[in-house]
Amino acid sequence: MSSAEETIRFSVSLPRPLLDELDQRVVKKGYASRSELVRDLIRERIVEDTWERGDEEVAGVLTIVYDHHQRELTQHILAAQHRQYIHVVATTHVHMDHHNCLETIIIRGKPHDIEQLSQEIGGMRGVRFAELTRASRIEH
Numbered sequence: 001m002s003s004a005e006e007t008i009r010f011s012v013s014l015p016r017p018l019l020d021e022l023d024q025r026v027v028k029k030g031y032a033s034r035s036e037l038v039r040d041l042i043r044e045r046i047v048e049d050t051w052e053r054g055d056e057e058v059a060g061v062l063t064i065v066y067d068h069h070q071r072e073l074t075q076h077i078l079a080a081q082h083r084q085y086i087h088v089v090a091t092t093h094v095h096m097d098h099h100n101c102l103e104t105i106i107i108r109g110k111p112h113d114i115e116q117l118s119q120e121i122g123g124m125r126g127v128r129f130a131e132l133t134r135a136s137r138i139e140h
């Protein structure tokens, strides 16, 4: 086993109420152990820090729900995506009902570019829901 894959056991001191909170989350989220949850929390933080630093290529998934009948909205959304075509990797469109369209837009690039495109589309009139999922490569 190389040192990169080696798993180290270490102890952490926590106030009892904080440990109780941790254990509640382990149960609620279906984790096999405290270690699994703590590993995921650290990875989440690494992704957050990568986005905050802003110098690395990352990926985001913008989920939007919008009104299909809002005048010219579909053209505006497509125009924004075409302007950023290098960054937009894929889109999925689902017709939810007569009025509502759900779309996921996978965007790659620097965090700032992804945030900007997401805000532009999310702020358009007729976009009723917009949420950006921030992701990045995680080595370990």
Ligand code: NI
Pocket (backbone or CB within 6 Å): 068, 093, 094, 095, 096, 100, 101, 102
């Ligand atoms: Ni639709």
